[in-house]
Amino acid sequence: MRIGLLGTGPWAERVHAPVLAEHPGIEFAGVWGRRPEAAAALGAAHGVPGHADLDRLLAEVDAVSIALPPAVQADLAVRAAEAGCHLLLDKPVALTVPDARRVVDATRTHGVASVVFFTVRFGGEQMPWIEKQTALGGxxxxxxDWLGSVFAPGSSSPYAASPWRQDKGALWDVGPHALSLLLPVLGDAAQVTAVAGPLDTVHLVLRHVGGASSTLALSLTAPVAAGGTGMELRGSNGVAHLPERGEGPLAALHRALDALQDSARTGEPHPCDAAFGLRIVEILAAAERSLADGGPVEV
Structure with missing residues (x-):
């Protein structure tokens, strides 16, 4: 699979480009960015061309790996799908339901595979754990809890300068991660209630279609000493805790690329495809309405 990278920011530079350059079975074919000079520099660092012309890159590849802000991603994903390119998408797929739906429609119309890169969902210990808990049921x-410290005093996060994170906060940045783990196990959400906490912190309560409930605590402004993630399930089989993350996003991206290749080869949709990404956007948008209006919102 020949694959191009769309994006030149910290996520593209630190994660996507190195993985694309070393992944077996993938040919890293080039980089496009909104700043041509940055695309040229990132491409040169990995021995591939930087492209100023997106259409030229799309014509030369089988797939694209997108590492761009969600408000930008949707239009480019549709454009890539129209060019027949399979899509490795970042989360959230978009910042509005109509934009996310356009991405899904494009993948279906043009018959391309899609995978949304939820880092923990593709974790080496987390993937089998999710499958086990889903099979157990009950x-x-x-x-x-997804308590990040991106914007906390003393943080050295390279993503603190991200305008879309500053604007949309934890709900849209880490909310997709939490939902990507809870929904496969507890089932789709039927209702969401959101309550604002300190700064950008948001608390969600979900009622799932099968009758279960869940709570989420999301923040990018938690004190550095209080940051961390965790997930707990309780049911007829007892209590289960998500394994702690023992690896970074690079290993997870390798698995996401494997998933995209498998889906492209077999034609079978992956559980984390664009349609799943759309569902998460629908839940996040409902949570925003709950924050604005108060009370539960059906999703």
Whole structure:
């Protein structure tokens, strides 16, 4: 699979480009960015061309790996799908439901595979754990905490300068991660209630279609000493805790690329495809309405 990278920011530079350059079975074919000089520099660092012309890159590849802000991603994903390129998407797929739906429609119309890169969902220990808990069933309730410190005093995060994170906060940045783990186990969400916490912190309560409930605590402004992630399930089989993350996003991206290749080869949709990404956007948008209006919102 010949694959091009769309994006030149810290996520593209630190994660996508190195993985694309070393992944077996992948030919890293080039980089496009909104700043041509940055695309040329990132491409040169990995021995591939930087492209100022997106259409030229799309014509030369089988797939694209997108590492761009969500408000930018949707239009480019549709454009790539129209060119017949399979899509490795970042989360969230878009910042509005109509934009996310356009991506899904494009993948279906043009018959391309898609995978949304939820880092923990593709974790080496987390993937089999999710599969095991889903197969066990009988879960009564779940809890997921994603307390980041991107914007906290003393943070050295390279993503603190991200305008879309500053604007949309934890709900849209880490909310997709938490939902990507809870939904496969507890089932789709039927209702969401959101309550604002300190700064950008948001607390969600979900009612799932099968009767289970879950709570989420999401933040990018937690004190550095208080940051961390965790997930707990309680049900007829007892209590289960998500394994702690023992690896970084690079290993997870390798698995996401494997998943995209498998889906492209077999024609079978992956569980984390664009349609799943759309569902998460629908839940996040409902949570925003709950924050604005108060009370539960059906999704």
């Amino acid at each position: 879960w009564f309730t779940g809890r997921s």
